[in-house]
Amino acid sequence: MEQFLPVYDPKEIEQKWYEIWEGSGLFSGRPDRSAVRFCITIPPPNVTGTLHMGHALNLTIHDIVARYRRMMGDDVLIVPGTDHAGIATQVVVEKELAKEGKTRHDLGRDRFVERVWQWKNQYGGIITNQMRRLGCSFDWTRERFTMDPGYARAVLETFFRLWQDGLIYRGYRIVNWCPRCLTALSDLEVERSEEGEPGFLWFIRYPLQEPVNGRQFVTVATTRPETMLGDVAVAVHPRDLRYRDIVGRIAVLPLVGRLIPIVADDAVNPDFGTGAVKVTPAHDPADFEIADRHRLPKPLVMDERGVMINVPQRFVGRDRFAARDEVVKALEEAGLLEKTEEYRVPLGRCYRCQTVVEPLMSLQWFVKMQPLAADALQALRENKIRYLPDRFLRLTLDWLENVKDWCISRQIWWGHRIPVWYCIDCNQGKWEKKRYGGEERYHFFEDAKPFASLTTPKNCPDCGGSHLIQEADVLDTWFSSAIWPHAVLGWPDDSDDLKTYYPTDLMITDRGILHLWVARMIMTGVRFAGDIPFRVVLVHPTVLTREGKRMSKSLGTGIDPMDLVGHYGADGVRFGLIVQAEGSQDLRFHEERLEMARNFGKKLWNAARFVYSVLQSGPAASWKETVDRVATVAERWIRSRCRRTINFVHQCFANHDLAEGGKALYNFLWDEFCDWFVEISKPALSDDRLAPYYRSTLKMITDVSLRLLHPFMPFITEELWHRLGYPSDQEPYLLVASYPLLDLFQTDEEAEETMAFLTQLVRTVRAFKADLGMPTAIIPLVLAGDERQRKAVEENLWWLRFVGRWREVQWMPPGARLPHAFSESVNGAEVFFPLTDLGDVSKIRERLIKRLTELEKERDRTHSRLDNPQFLEKAPPQVVQTLKERLTELETAEQSLRARLTALEELTS
RNA sequence: GGGCGGUUAGCUCAGAGGGAGAGCGCCUGCCUUACAAGCAGGAGGGCGCAGGUUCAAGUCCUGCACCGCCCACCA
Numbered sequence: 001m002e003q004f005l006p007v008y009d010p011k012e013i014e015q016k017w018y019e020i021w022e023g024s025g026l027f028s029g030r031p032d033r034s035a036v037r038f039c040i041t042i043p044p045p046n047v048t049g050t051l052h053m054g055h056a057l058n059l060t061i062h063d064i065v066a067r068y069r070r071m072m073g074d075d076v077l078i079v080p081g082t083d084h085a086g087i088a089t090q091v092v093v094e095k096e097l098a099k100e101g102k103t104r105h106d107l108g109r110d111r112f113v114e115r116v117w118q119w120k121n122q123y124g125g126i127i128t129n130q131m132r133r134l135g136c137s138f139d140w141t142r143e144r145f146t147m148d149p150g151y152a153r154a155v156l157e158t159f160f161r162l163w164q165d166g167l168i169y170r171g172y173r174i175v176n177w178c179p180r181c182l183t184a185l186s187d188l189e190v191e192r193s194e195e196g197e198p199g200f201l202w203f204i205r206y207p208l209q210e211p212v213n214g215r216q217f218v219t220v221a222t223t224r225p226e227t228m229l230g231d232v233a234v235a236v237h238p239r240d241l242r243y244r245d246i247v248g249r250i251a252v253l254p255l256v257g258r259l260i261p262i263v264a265d266d267a268v269n270p271d272f273g274t275g276a277v278k279v280t281p282a283h284d285p286a287d288f289e290i291a292d293r294h295r296l297p298k299p300l301v302m303d304e305r306g307v308m309i310n311v312p313q314r315f316v317g318r319d320r321f322a323a324r325d326e327v328v329k330a331l332e333e334a335g336l337l338e339k340t341e342e343y344r345v346p347l348g349r350c351y352r353c354q355t356v357v358e359p360l361m362s363l364q365w366f367v368k369m370q371p372l373a374a375d376a377l378q379a380l381r382e383n384k385i386r387y388l389p390d391r392f393l394r395l396t397l398d399w400l401e402n403v404k405d406w407c408i409s410r411q412i413w414w415g416h417r418i419p420v421w422y423c424i425d426c427n428q429g430k431w432e433k434k435r436y437g438g439e440e441r442y443h444f445f446e447d448a449k450p451f452a453s454l455t456t457p458k459n460c461p462d463c464g465g466s467h468l469i470q471e472a473d474v475l476d477t478w479f480s481s482a483i484w485p486h487a488v489l490g491w492p493d494d495s496d497d498l499k500t501y502y503p504t505d506l507m508i509t510d511r512g513i514l515h516l517w518v519a520r521m522i523m524t525g526v527r528f529a530g531d532i533p534f535r536v537v538l539v540h541p542t543v544l545t546r547e548g549k550r551m552s553k554s555l556g557t558g559i560d561p562m563d564l565v566g567h568y569g570a571d572g573v574r575f576g577l578i579v580q581a582e583g584s585q586d587l588r589f590h591e592e593r594l595e596m597a598r599n600f601g602k603k604l605w606n607a608a609r610f611v612y613s614v615l616q617s618g619p620a621a622s623w624k625e626t627v628d629r630v631a632t633v634a635e636r637w638i639r640s641r642c643r644r645t646i647n648f649v650h651q652c653f654a655n656h657d658l659a660e661g662g663k664a665l666y667n668f669l670w671d672e673f674c675d676w677f678v679e680i681s682k683p684a685l686s687d688d689r690l691a692p693y694y695r696s697t698l699k700m701i702t703d704v705s706l707r708l709l710h711p712f713m714p715f716i717t718e719e720l721w722h723r724l725g726y727p728s729d730q731e732p733y734l735l736v737a738s739y740p741l742l743d744l745f746q747t748d749e750e751a752e753e754t755m756a757f758l759t760q761l762v763r764t765v766r767a768f769k770a771d772l773g774m775p776t777a778i779i780p781l782v783l784a785g786d787e788r789q790r791k792a793v794e795e796n797l798w799w800l801r802f803v804g805r806w807r808e809v810q811w812m813p814p815g816a817r818l819p820h821a822f823s824e825s826v827n828g829a830e831v832f833f834p835l836t837d838l839g840d841v842s843k844i845r846e847r848l849i850k851r852l853t854e855l856e857k858e859r860d861r862t863h864s865r866l867d868n869p870q871f872l873e874k875a876p877p878q879v880v881q882t883l884k885e886r887l888t889e890l891e892t893a894e895q896s897l898r899a900r901l902t903a904l905e906e907l908t909s
Numbered sequence: 910g911g912g913c914g915g916u917u918a919g920c921u922c923a924g925a926g927g928g929a930g931a932g933c934g935c936c937u938g939c940c941u942u943a944c945a946a947g948c949a950g951g952a953g954g955g956c957g958c959a960g961g962u963u964c965a966a967g968u969c970c971u972g973c974a975c976c977g978c979c980c981a982c983c984a
Contacts, residue, residue: 008946174982201984222984269983277984286982346983359982391913395979398912402980511978546921548977579932582922585914586977590921592933599946610943660923663931678943763950770950775938805941843937847951858928865927871964879927879965886928 008605010569010598013719018132021718026070026736028139029077031500038074039501040066040534041485042138043509043517044146046085047124048092053543053551053589054510056134056561057581060574061508061540061658063136067711068653070137071739077501079488080131081144082124086415086477087181087189087352093119093414105439109413116414120147130562135570135714137735142497144488146480147416154487155416155480156454158528163420163452167368172298172446174285175407177360178350179306179320183411184364186476187404189516190348190357199223199345203274203338204331206234209250209259218243218251218262219338221273223345224283225331226323229256229311230301233279235290238264240275254336255327256312263294282361298361304411306358320358363446365409365418365473372523373400379526386536388656392514399515408476415474420450423460424467442469482520486529498529507534510542538656541587548588564594571713572598575662578712582659600666601716604709607674608720611702614685615724620695632690633758633796635697636751638677641668642701643745649708650742662712669705676759676803677701683802699724704740754792757827761793762804764824764831769805771843778805782821784812785829822904825896841908848904852897859890 021027029039042062045055062078070076093116094104104112124145131138144151162168175184202225205217218234231253236243247264260279267286268277281291281298291298303309306320314330315323331337348357377400379385380393387393409418422444424431430448433440444450450471451461459466483491485507489498503525509518518537525533544550545557564573576594580587626635645668652661681698684690703726710717714735721727721734731737769775783793790811793800800806812818818832822844825831838844862883865871872880 008944220984224984227984267982272983280984284982284984286984289982389914395913399980514979542978544977580921585922588921590933593921595946596932602946603944606944606947608943613943663923667931674944675948682942767950770938773938775949776941843951862928865965868964874964875927883927890928 008602008716010571010601010715011566014133014135014570014715017715017718018135021137021733021735022132022140024733024735026733027078027137028141029497029501030075031496033075035073035075037077037501037505038066038069039077039079039489039504040506040508041079041488041504042081043507043513044081044083044144044481044484045127046088047082047120047127047145048085048089049127051127051130051134051561053559053561053577056564056573057540057543057577057587058508058510059131059134059136060577061538061581063134063138063714064574064578064658064711065506065508065653065656066137067714067735068739070735071707071710071737073738076137077142077497078136078138079142079144080128080136080138080140081146081484081488082127083477083481084120084145084147084415086410086412086474087183087185088477089116089120090412090414091181091352104413109439112413120145133562133565133570135574137714142488146477146484150490151480151487152416154483154491155475156419157492158483158524159419159475159479160452160454161528162367165371167371168365168452169368170363170365170446170450172361172363173366173407174283174288174359174361175364176348176357177304177362178353178355179304179358180353180355181350181412182304184362184407184409185350185357186407186478189351191351191354192346192348197345197347199343199347201273201341201343202328202331203340204228204254204278205336205338206251206254206260206278207336208246209252212246212249215246217336218246218276219274220276220278222278223343224324225327226308226315226320227280227283227301228253228278228327229308229315229323230280230282230299231256231258231260231278232281232291232296232299233260233294234262234276235265235268235279236262236276237268237270238266240264240268240270242270243276254334255314255330261294261296263290263296265290265293284359288361300361302358302360304360304362364407365420365471367406367408367479369403369405369523372527373403375526376400376519376522379522379532384532385522385534388536388538392511392537392539396514396519400519406476408479409471409473410476411473413474415477416480417474418471419454420452420471421457421460421468422448422450422471423463423465424469425465426460426462441472444469478516478520481517483524483528485521485533486525491529502529502533503531504534506536506538508538508540511539512542514539536656541581541585543587543589546588546590548586551589559589559591564591568594568598569601569715571601571716574714575600575712579659579662579666597713600670601713603670603674604713604716605720607669607678608702608706608724610678611698612724614681614695614698617685618695619692620699621692623696623700626693626696626700629693631693632684633751633754633792634677634680634684634799635693636748637755638673638697638701639745640748640752641672642704643742643747646704646708646740646744647742658712665705665709665712669709673701673705676755679803680799683799687798704744706734707737707740710734710737757789757829758792758796758800760826761829761831762800764826765804765806765833768822768824768831768833768844771847772839772841774839776805778807780807780809780834782810782812782818782832782834783829784814784816784818784832786814789827789829820907822907823900825893830896838907841904845901845904848897848901852894852901855890855894855897859887859894862887862890 040062066076066078097103107115176190178185201221201223203219203221204225205219207217208215220234222228234251236247246262249262250259251262253260267290279287279290281288281296282300283302299310301308301311302320308315308318308323315326318326349355350357380397427444427448431442431444434443457468460468485504486498486502489495489502491498507518521533549557551558561573568576572594576597580593645664648664649661652658681694684694702724706717706721718734769777797809818834821832821834822838823830823832866883866887
C-alpha cells in the first residue's frame with residue numbers, strides 16, 4: 001500500500017489516471033470478446049469548438065453509463081468524434097483570414113480548403129482533449145471525423161443511393177439565404193424569435209391601369225417594400241367581395257411601371273392588412289407558389305449578397321436595407337404611400353452569424369423526404385425506439401408526418417462536395433460562365449443534365465467527352481451527420497464493428513437537435529443500414545444560466561466547463577452536474593452544486609484516509625469470518641443499508657435516472673457510512689474482540705462504495721481504490737472491476753429497526769443537550785423501556801456512550817418514571833435526564849410547546865377524519881386502521897408531552 | 910396561431926390520491942485523535958390562482974395567469 005497523501009488534490013490524480021486508463025486499452029470495444037455489447041456513438045461536437053456546459057453534461061451522462069456497463073461486464077464501445085461543421089468552421093477560418101485582410105476568394109477554393117484543414121489539424125484536438133479531461137472513457141482508437149476519407153466515402157455512398165432511388169432533385173425554390181455566408185440554409189438552420197422584431201408595415205397604393213367602378217388603385221401592405229420591385233401580381237382572396245370587381249384587371253407597378261395582373265388565390269388571408277397582397281415570387285415562399293399556380297414569371301431583384309439587381313437605375317446596386325429606405329422615399333414622393341404602421345416583423349436569422357436571412361429563389365439540391373420519413377415513421381410506430389421522456393416521441397412523429405423536402409446544397413467550400421458532374425458538351429446552351437461571389441465559375445441552368453458518380457469520372461457516360469465540371473456546392477453538414485451511427489462503425493462496408501455494435505444502444509442528446517439530427521439518423525439508419533440506429537433516445541436537460549437564460553458565448557452568459565474542472569476537479573464537475581440534471585427539467589446551473597460535489601470528494605478522501613489508518617493499525621478478519629459470526633447490530637445495519645443502496649442504484653441506471661443514483665450514493669456514504677458507521681467503529685477498534693471484524697467491514701464497505709461511485713467520480717475512486725490496496729490480477733483497475741451486485745449483502749430489517757431506535761435515542765439526547773447549551777457535556781441517563789429496547793441499548797452501550805457522550809445508564813421498567821427529572825420519549829421508551837440543575841430551559845420549553853401545537857393540530861385533523869362516517873364507510877379498511885393507530889400514537893405522544901411540560905415547570909419552580 | 914413543459918422552503922429541484930422532502934443558503938454551539946470544504950443542533954412551506962371530482966387532492970379533471978421551449982408562409 002502506498003503512503004497516504006494528507007490532502008485531496010484532484011489535479012494531481014486526474015491526469016495520471018487518464019493516461020493510465022487510455023494506455024491500458026481498456027476503453028476499446030472488443031468484438032472478439034464474448035459479452036453483452038453496449039455501444040453509443042456520441043453526438044460529435046464541432047471541431048471548431050470548445051466544450052460548453054451542454055457538452056459537459058451530455059458527455060458526463062455518456063461516461064457514467066459507459067463505466068457502469070463496463071463494470072457490469074459488458075463489452076462497451078463509445079465511439080467519439082467530431083463534426084466538420086461546414087458553415088461554422090468556414091466562418092471561423094474566414095474571420096482569421098479577415099485579420100490578414102484577405103477573403104477566401106483571394107485564396108481560391110483549393111487553397112482555402114487546405115487552410116481549413118490546417119486549422120482543423122491545429123485546433124481540432126482541443127475539444128477531444130477536453131473530453132479526456134472530463135474523464136470520458138471513449139474508444140479513441142475508433143475516433144472519427146466527418147471529413148475522414150472513410151467517412152467521406154459513406155457520405156458519397158449515401159448521396160449516390162438516394163440519387164439512384166430518385167430521391168435527389170435540383171430546382172429553383174425559395175430558400176433561406178444568408179447574404180453574409182453566401183449560402184442557402186435549411187429551415188432548421190434559421191432562428192426565429194417568438195414575437196418578431198420591431199419593424200413597419202407599409203401600405204402602398206398600386207394604381208389600376210383603368211379605374212374600375214371609380215376605384216383608382218388597390219392598396220397592399222408589406223413589411224419588405226424593397227421587394228415590390230420584383231412584383232408580378234397583386235393577389236386577393238377569391239371570395240373577398242371588396243375586390244371581386246378588380247380580379248382579372250391590371251395594375252401598374254409603382255416605380256417600375258410594369259403592368260401586373262390582379263389574381264385571386266386561396267393563400268391570401270383577407271383579414272390581414274388590406275386583404276390585397278403584392279406577389280414577389282422570387283423573394284417569398286408563399287408568393288413563389290402563387291406564381292406557380294398562376295403561371296407568372298419570377299424575376300430576381302436581389303443578388304446573393306442582398307444587393308438590388310434588375311431594378312430601375314435609382315435602386316441598382318443598393319443593399320437591401322438601403323434599398324428599402326429608398327423605395328419608401330420614392331413611394332412617398334410619388335404619393336403612393338398610404339400609411340405606415342409599426343409592426344413586429346417575423347425575421348429569420350442565420351444560426352451561425354445572426355445575419356437576417358433573405359428568402360431568395362435559387363437553384364438548389366433537395367432530398368425528397370417523404371419516402372425517408374415513411375421508413376422512420378414505420379420504425380417509430382412499431383415502437384422500435386424508446387424516447388425518454390416519451391413525449392419527445394410524439395414531437396418527432398409530428399415532425400416526420402409533416403416533413404418538407406430538405407435543401408442539402410450549401411454554397412460554401414468546406415464540406416463534402418456534391419458528387420455530381422455536368423458534361424459541358426452534352427449541356428451546350430445550358431450553362432454560362434458567371435462571376436459568383438468574386439469567383440468565376442460555370443453556372444448550369446435548371447434544365448442541364450448532371451450525373452452522379454461515386455468516384456471522380458474522367459469521361460461523360462453519354463458522349464465520352466472529358467469536359468466535365470463538378471457541382472460546386474457542398475452538402476449540408478447535417479447530411480453527413482445524419483449517417484453518423486452506422487458510418488462510424490464502418491458502413492458501407494459490412495465491417496465487424498457494424499455487425500457487432502449496430503444498432504447502438506443509446507442516443508444521448510439535447511432536445512434542440514431532435515429533428516435536425518436525431519430524426520434524420522433514424523431515416524438513414526433504417527433505409528441504408530437496415531435497422532434503427534439506436535434503441536433508446538435519452539433526451540437530457542438543457543443547461544441554462546441560473547437566471548434561466550440560454551448559455552451563450554456571444555451573450556457572455558456562457559461558462560467554460562474547463563475552468564470549472566480547474567476549480568472543482570473533473571469529478572466535482574461531473575457529480576455536481578449530474579445531480580442537478582433531475583428529470584427532464586431544464587437545468588439552471590448553479591456552481592454551488594459543484595462545491596457540494598467537491599466537498600463530497602474531500603469527505604470521501606478523508607473517510608478513505610481513516611479506513612487506511614485503521615487497516616494499518618492491525619489485522620482484519622476475513623470477510624467470511626466477519627459474516628459467519630454473530631455480528632453486531634451496527635455491522636448488520638450498514639450491510640443492510642449498503643444492499644439497499646446497491647439495489648437502488650441499479651434501478652436508477654435501469655431508468656436512466658442518474659441524478660437519483662448519485663444522490664443515493666451521496667446520502668449513503670455521507671449520512672450512513674461516515675456519520676454513523678465510521679463513528680461507531682471508533683470504539684469498536686479499541687476493543688480487541690471487535691477490531692478485526694470492524695476492520696474487515698470498513699474495508700468491505702469502502703471497497704463496495706468506491707465501486708458504486710466510480711461511474712460518477714472515476715478519478716478519485718480509482719485513486720483511493722489503489723491507495724487502499726484493492727486491485728488484484730483479475731481487477732487491475734477500478735475501471736474494469738465488477739460493479740457490486742445485490743447478493744453481496746442481505747437486508748436485515750431487525751438491525752435497521754434497532755438502529756433507527758438507537759440513533760434516534762442518540763439524537764434526542766444531543767438535542768436536549770444542545771438546547772441546554774451543553775452539547776459536549778458527558779451526562780448520565782436513566783432509561784425506561786421494554787426488554788427489547790433494554791437489550792438493544794445494553795448491547796450497544798459501548799458505542800452509544802462514545803457517539804452520544806453518555807456517562808452511565810441506569811435502567812427502569814417500562815412505564816416507570818424518575819421523579820424530578822426531565823424526560824423525552826423515543827419509540828415508546830423514555831429517556832430521563834437526572835440533572836439537578838437544568839439551567840436555562842427556555843429553549844426546551846419553546847420546542848415542547850411548538851411540538852405540542854403541531855401534535856394537537858394533527859390530532860384534531862385525524863380525529864375529525866375518523867369522525868366522518870363516509871370516510872369509515874368508503875376508505876379502504878387498511879387506511880382506516882393505520883389512521884386509528886396513528887391517532888392512538890398521537891394521543892399518547894400528546895399526553896407524555898404534556899406530562900413533560902408539567903415536569904419541566906415543577907423542576908424549575 | 911398550434912403544441913409541449915414548468916409554477917412546492919430564501920435559491921435549485923424531488924414528490925404524481927391517504928402522516929409536506931433533499932442539497933445549498935440561513936441561525937446556534939463546537940478546532941471531539943479521517944475531515945472546519947468539517948461535526949452537532951435548529952428555524953423556515955396559504956404546494957401559482959379559481960372552480961370541480963373524491964370519504965380524502967402538491968398529487969386527478971376544467972378554466973385562468975405567469976415563465977420557458979418547439980412548430981407554423983399570414984405578407
